[in-house]
Amino acid sequence: xxxxxxxxxxxxxxxxxxxxxxxxxxxxxxxxxxxxxxxxxxxxxxxxxxxxxxxxxxxxxxxxxxxxxxxxxxxxxxxxxxxxxxxxxxxxxxxxxxxxxxxxxxxxxxxxxxxxxxxxxxxxxxxxxxxxxxxxxxxxxxxxxxxxxxxxxxxxxxxxxxxxxxxxxxxxxxxxxxxxxxxxxxxxxxxxxxxxxxxxxxxxxxxxxxxxxxxxxxxxxxx
Amino acid sequence: xxxxxxxxxxxxxxxxxxxxxxxxxxxxxxxxxxxxxxxxxxxxxxxxxxxxxxxxxxxxxxxxxxxxxxxxxxxxxxxxxxxxxxxxxxxxxxxxxxxxxxxxxxxxxxxxxxxxxxxxxxxxxxxxxxxxxxxxxxxxxxxxxxxxxxxxxxxxxxxxxxxxxxxxxxxxxxxxxxxxxxxxxxxxxxxxxxxxxxxxxxxxxxxxxxxxxxxxxxxxxxxxxxxxxxxxxxxxxxxxxxxxxxxxxxxxxxxxxxxxxxxxxxxxxxxxxxxxxxxxxxxxxxxxxxxxxxxxxxxxxxxxxxxxxxxxxxxxxxxxxxxxxxxxxxxxxxxxxxxxxxxxxxxxxxxxxxxxxxxxxxxxxxxxxxxxxxxxxxxxxxxxxxxxxxxxxxxxxxxxxxxxxxxxxxxxxxxxxxxxxxxxxxxxxxxxxxxxxxxxxxxxxxxxxxxxxxxxxx
Numbered sequence: 243x244x245x246x247x248x249x250x251x252x253x254x255x256x257x258x259x260x261x262x263x264x265x266x267x268x269x270x271x272x273x274x275x276x277x278x279x280x281x282x283x284x285x286x287x288x289x290x291x292x293x294x295x296x297x298x299x300x301x302x303x304x305x306x307x308x309x310x311x312x313x314x315x316x317x318x319x320x321x322x323x324x325x326x327x328x329x330x331x332x333x334x335x336x337x338x339x340x341x342x343x344x345x346x347x348x349x350x351x352x353x354x355x356x357x358x359x360x361x362x363x364x365x366x367x368x369x370x371x372x373x374x375x376x377x378x379x380x381x382x383x384x385x386x387x388x389x390x391x392x393x394x395x396x397x398x399x400x401x402x403x404x405x406x407x408x409x410x411x412x413x414x415x416x417x418x419x420x421x422x423x424x425x426x427x428x429x430x431x432x433x434x435x436x437x438x439x440x441x442x443x444x445x446x447x448x449x450x451x452x453x454x455x456x457x458x459x460x461x462x463x464x465x
Numbered sequence: 466x467x468x469x470x471x472x473x474x475x476x477x478x479x480x481x482x483x484x485x486x487x488x489x490x491x492x493x494x495x496x497x498x499x500x501x502x503x504x505x506x507x508x509x510x511x512x513x514x515x516x517x518x519x520x521x522x523x524x525x526x527x528x529x530x531x532x533x534x535x536x537x538x539x540x541x542x543x544x545x546x547x548x549x550x551x552x553x554x555x556x557x558x559x560x561x562x563x564x565x566x567x568x569x570x571x572x573x574x575x576x577x578x579x580x581x582x583x584x585x586x587x588x589x590x591x592x593x594x595x596x597x598x599x600x601x602x603x604x605x606x607x608x609x610x611x612x613x614x615x616x617x618x619x620x621x622x623x624x625x626x627x628x629x630x631x632x633x634x635x636x637x638x639x640x641x642x643x644x645x646x647x648x649x650x651x652x653x654x655x656x657x658x659x660x661x662x663x664x665x666x667x668x669x670x671x672x673x674x675x676x677x678x679x680x681x682x683x684x685x686x687x688x689x690x691x692x693x694x695x696x697x698x699x700x701x702x703x704x705x706x707x708x709x710x711x712x713x714x715x716x717x718x719x720x721x722x723x724x725x726x727x728x729x730x731x732x733x734x735x736x737x738x739x740x741x742x743x744x745x746x747x748x749x750x751x752x753x754x755x756x757x758x759x760x761x762x763x764x765x766x767x768x769x770x771x772x773x774x775x776x777x778x779x780x781x782x783x784x785x786x787x788x789x790x791x792x793x794x795x796x797x798x799x800x801x802x803x804x805x806x807x808x809x810x811x812x813x814x815x816x817x818x819x820x821x822x823x824x825x826x827x828x829x830x831x832x833x834x835x836x837x838x839x840x841x842x843x844x845x846x847x848x849x850x851x852x853x854x855x856x857x858x859x860x861x862x863x864x865x866x867x868x869x870x871x872x873x874x875x876x877x878x879x880x881x882x883x884x885x886x887x888x889x890x891x892x893x894x895x896x897x898x899x900x901x902x903x904x905x906x907x908x909x910x911x912x913x914x915x916x917x918x919x920x921x922x923x
Contacts, residue, residue: 287921288917291917291920291921294796296796296915296916296917296920297915297916297917297918298915316801316913317800317801320795320798320799320800320801321798321800323795323796323797323798324797324798324799325798329796329797331920335789335792335793335796335920336793337790337793337794338790339474339475339478340471344471348471348794348797348799349797349798351467351468352794352797352798352799352800352803353798357467397797400797401798
């Protein structure tokens with residue numbers, strides 16, 4: 243279970259403090275598929291970053307499976323991300339110099355998978371998201387947006403994470419490809435009991451999730 | 466794929482940029498190596514020269530300017546002081562004199578030349594005319610009779626030691642003399658013997674006494690080959706200079722004690738004697754090499770700083786370009802150590818390639834560079850040699866160790882560059898230290914940032 247309690251986040255900018263999140267409180271059950279919607283600048287991505295320990299809250303607590311992640315050291319947070327969290331980014335964020343399979347193997351290496359089994363597991367993961375052996379050997383620049391996002395999902399699944407955090411996963415994809423990616427995430431939630439939290443501004447996608455949180459100016463208005 | 470293969474692969478992702486970095490780094494490595502080789506070779510030469518400088522100390526009456534006269538001879542009391550000085554193990558005594566036409570029937574084999582003639586005219590006439598200063602020849606000068614060159618005669622208590630003082634004494638016929646005797650015997654220089662048709666067993670007159678030729682000798686010095694060597698006591702008796710000498714070579718029991726012995730002699734003899742040691746001469750001669758050694762050290766430091774700056778700036782550029790990649794690596798579980806490790810390996814990969822090229826380049830250029838550095842001080846060294854030789858040591862036996870000084874100065878210019886395992890290891894160690902610091906520092910600084918910060922801003 244993931245529990246967010248009274249979380250606020252303030253950025254100090256040259257123009258003065260910007261309150262990205264204001265007293266956010268929410269709970270997500272294990273295996274749930276939820277969406278966070280809101281306009282651009284409403285604080286969706288900031289909330290997702292804090293949930294994934296990519297950033298720390300200015301105030302409040304985030305408890306994941308009874309661990310307060312905001313109190314963890316930087317090193318422990320990195321380990322937490324490697325073991326428990328799988329990220330899917332709107333920009334895919336694949337390492338350009340590595341092939342598709344090497345990108346997935348990188349996450350496996352960081353997760354502590356033994357070297358001998360990394361390649362097999364990475365190949366199976368990529369196969370499960372629809373990339374054949376030839377496509378697996380391509381670098382990101384030689385893959386379409388949809389294929390890159392599939393690689394990103396395979397990488398997110400590499401270490402069997404309990405949580406998948408996806409930031410606008412279909413934002414750069416055409417509707418058909420976006421639907422396929424969404425279905426992939428939906429299947430994970432249903433079949434593998436993985437908790438999936440999707441940030442989106444697409445109301446149609448949000449409508450297909452178990453629950454939707456709406457953020458307006460950093461505050462949760464709908465649960 | 467692991468951090469090692471990923472690091473190597475990433476290092477070569479941009480061949481043009483990597484090539485430029487490698488080339489710049491290779492040049493700085495070559496420079497480091499060349500400077501280390503130069504320093505090591507020069508230092509070895511300095512040590513060699515100092516080690517072979519010998520343990521002799523030369524003592525002369527104060528004010529003596531070689532054959533130009535001046536000063537009073539060293540007395541028996543002064544000789545006693547010298548012999549009783551701590552650490553002085555033995556002494557070689559010499560007395561030099563010159564045979565004029567009134568002293569012998571022998572004709573000198575030396576050609577005076579224009580300068581010699583002019584000097585001897587002044588001496589014979591006692592003129593102190595202003596013409597000496599201006600070089601103008603007066604009527605009075607040309608009216609004087611042409612001077613006859615004198616013959617240098619050396620009395621010594623150790624003929625064998627004479628042979629080591631500057632030139633190699635080679636007895637070409639006859640036998641050597643017993644230098645400890647007071648016999649009327651002499652060794653005659655080869656050119657003087659030829660000039661006067663002297664052979665072993667012949668006699669000649671010196672100071673009114675008949676002296677027998679015991680042997681004929683040659684050296685590699687024309688001036689010395691026109692001289693005569695006699696037992697010290699014989700010459701002292703013939704010249705009525707009992708118990709006095711004009712040069713003492715004191716041998717010290719150890720090179721470590723030379724400075725102490727010089728100090729004791731200076732205290733014991735005061736201002737009455739000039740004291741010079743070979744080690745002092747050697748130290749003065751290697752001063753220029755020591756400045757090269759310092760210059761080479763500065764070169765090593767400069768090249769190391771340049772190499773470090775190249776790697777550091779290159780890696781700062783690389784790391785800044787790839788901040789997002791670092792953020793992604795951390796987002797998917799990459800620890801700071803993994804990130805720093807990967808970038809360090811990238812830096813090391815470029816360094817290894819640069820080092821291989823740089824060492825190859827260094828091996829090629831270190832020899833010429835060392836030679837060039839050493840030869841650049843040749844003029845300075847030559848001036849030092851000339852200054853030493855003209856400082857009252859125009860030649861002749863018993864005149865200290867002009868040959869040793871020449872040898873030292875010749876040795877100094879013969880520095881051969883050699884790449885020793887120690888120098889190689891030092892260059893390699895410096896290189897990798899530079900690479901590790903240059904790669905790890907920028908990566909570590911970037912790895913410390915929060916991933917969200919990088920992913921948000923990039």
